[in-house]
Amino acid sequence: MADAPDLAELERRATGRGPEYGADAHIVCDNLVRIYQTQGVEVIALQGLDLLVASGEMIALVGASGSGKSTLLNILAGLDVPTAGVARVAGADLLDMSGRDRLRFRRELVGFVWQQTSRNLLPYLTAAENVEMPMRFAGRRRASRRARAESLLDLMGIGHRASARPAEMSGGEQQRVAIAVAVANEPKVVLADEPTGELDTSTGAEVFGALRRANRELGVTTVIVTHDPDVAGNVDRTVGIRDGRTSSEILRRATRHASGHVEIVAEEYAVLDRAGRLQLPREFTTSLSMKDRVRLALETDHIGVWPDRSDDDHR
Ligand code: ADP
Ligand code: MG
Numbered sequence: 001m002a003d004a005p006d007l008a009e010l011e012r013r014a015t016g017r018g019p020e021y022g023a024d025a026h027i028v029c030d031n032l033v034r035i036y037q038t039q040g041v042e043v044i045a046l047q048g049l050d051l052l053v054a055s056g057e058m059i060a061l062v063g064a065s066g067s068g069k070s071t072l073l074n075i076l077a078g079l080d081v082p083t084a085g086v087a088r089v090a091g092a093d094l095l096d097m098s099g100r101d102r103l104r105f106r107r108e109l110v111g112f113v114w115q116q117t118s119r120n121l122l123p124y125l126t127a128a129e130n131v132e133m134p135m136r137f138a139g140r141r142r143a144s145r146r147a148r149a150e151s152l153l154d155l156m157g158i159g160h161r162a163s164a165r166p167a168e169m170s171g172g173e174q175q176r177v178a179i180a181v182a183v184a185n186e187p188k189v190v191l192a193d194e195p196t197g198e199l200d201t202s203t204g205a206e207v208f209g210a211l212r213r214a215n216r217e218l219g220v221t222t223v224i225v226t227h228d229p230d231v232a233g234n235v236d237r238t239v240g241i242r243d244g245r246t247s248s249e250i251l252r253r254a255t256r257h258a259s260g261h262v263e264i265v266a267e268e269y270a271v272l273d274r275a276g277r278l279q280l281p282r283e284f285t286t287s288l289s290m291k292d293r294v295r296l297a298l299e300t301d302h303i304g305v306w307p308d309r310s311d312d313d314h315r
Contacts, residue, residue: 032050045244050274051239059236061226061238073193078106112193128149187220233266248271251266290305
């Protein structure tokens with residue numbers, strides 16, 4: 001009898017995708033699953049989520065409350081461990097990591113910005129001292145710490161608030177200091193969970209501008225969870241999460257018209273998952289009364305989807 005194919009081989013046959021999936025991406029989630037168990041009840045927060053983010057990219061994650069956005073971000077930050085699947089950030093395997101490596105990962109490779117301004121900063125330290133703090137832990141010399149804290153606060157547009165304490169600053173200023181803290185130790189990735197959630201629209205836009213500058217000037221890969229639809233216009237890509245899976249993507253690209261005018265065009269895509277599944281938008285399926293099954297036809301350059309008419313034929 002021939003040897004049974006191993007699991008990886010079965011997986012490759014089933015999905016048509018080999019182990020090279022996301023080999024060159026900076027953040028890789030492949031069939032990521034997170035199940036919470038509380039008092040005997042299981043909650044499937046992530047159910048086979050796929051996501052690739054390129055190095056230096058800035059993306060927004062959007063989705064209804066409870067769709068799994070914070071769960072995903074906490075996993076990428078090394079704060080929570082997935083139940084199954086693959087999660088790799090900057091080459092680190094988040095499912096298979098010693099406690100010591102996890103600590104090093106959190107200190108050196110990722111920076112985090114929380115929604116609650118009070119959670120990001122120490123209240124008894126000035127803005128500059130807050131930015132210096134992670135560099136102190138990393139053993140960086142005093143003069144170099146000072147210089148870097150100053151230049152990061154300048155980059156965030158709040159150099160003039162360097163000696164203010166959090167209570168003396170507005171919410172938007174505090175969040176911009178928090179971004180400087182997050183990038184102080186030159187992480188590869190910055191993760192922000194609704195960083196503008198407690199701010200009004202114009203202050204939120206300033207905080208987004210600061211994240212954008214950190215992303216562009218420092219080359220740090222950036223993932224932002226947001227409810228703010230306007231903010232989605234400031235990022236390279238918006239990824240929609242529905243029921244613990246990536247369901248849609250909006251890509252922005254620049255098109256140059258004959259007149260020389262450059263227009264940014266946003267196009268919405270459905271995500272095709274590893275097994276070939278895709279989620280049709282509810283508006284589309286209801287407007288054509290599609291349910292249970294549809295008919296597919298392969299055309300030369302597209303696939304057609306038709307409502308099931310088999311019941312009509314039998315009448
Ligand atoms: P979002 O950030 O998109 O609002 P979350 O990731 O916080 O969503 O939550 C996804 C689902 O997982 C929700 O149903 C939530 O109740 C559940 N959940 C999140 N964290 C926990 C936890 N620590 N224990 C049990 N259930 C949790
Ligand atoms: Mg959340």
